[in-house]
Amino acid sequence: MLNRIYHLGYAVEDIEVASRFYEKNFGAAPGVPEVVAEQGIVATMFRVGESRIELVQPTRPDSPVGKFLANRGEGFHHVAFEVEDLSLTLAELKRNGVELIDEEPRKGAGGTRVAFVHPRGAFGVLTELVELPHA
Numbered sequence: 001m002l003n004r005i006y007h008l009g010y011a012v013e014d015i016e017v018a019s020r021f022y023e024k025n026f027g028a029a030p031g032v033p034e035v036v037a038e039q040g041i042v043a044t045m046f047r048v049g050e051s052r053i054e055l056v057q058p059t060r061p062d063s064p065v066g067k068f069l070a071n072r073g074e075g076f077h078h079v080a081f082e083v084e085d086l087s088l089t090l091a092e093l094k095r096n097g098v099e100l101i102d103e104e105p106r107k108g109a110g111g112t113r114v115a116f117v118h119p120r121g122a123f124g125v126l127t128e129l130v131e132l133p134h135a
């Protein structure tokens with residue numbers, strides 16, 4: 001059901017500062033920061049082999065990532081797994097009684113469809129499921 005770890009999400013205060021850190025010290029070539037208005041974030045990705053690091057900065061303090069930063073500060077925020085069929089995956093999880101934040105897919109960065117599993121239902125780790133756009 002899970003194809004791979006698609007990315008690890010880090011909550012950061014300043015996406016420009018964080019991007020420069022990874023560029024300077026790890027030779028990263030981050031993508032263009034993309035605003036995802038629905039989630040109240042601006043995010044940028046850089047590749048690490050088959051996976052990515054996603055830097056996430058809130059665009060408003062009352063967004064989920066804004067609240068996370070206020071409560072816990074910068075740091076690891078979520079793991080994202082790539083799935084083949086997000087709607088099917090969510091239906092299975094729902095049937096199994098897993099606690100979901102999103103019962104239906106929503107729009108993610110880069111034309112993806114995403115949904116979050118509540119950390120309470122996933123051993124304390126906020127878990128994102130990502131379906132890539134199909135060619």
Ligand code: CO
Pocket residue numbers: 007009054078080128
């Ligand atoms: Co993510």
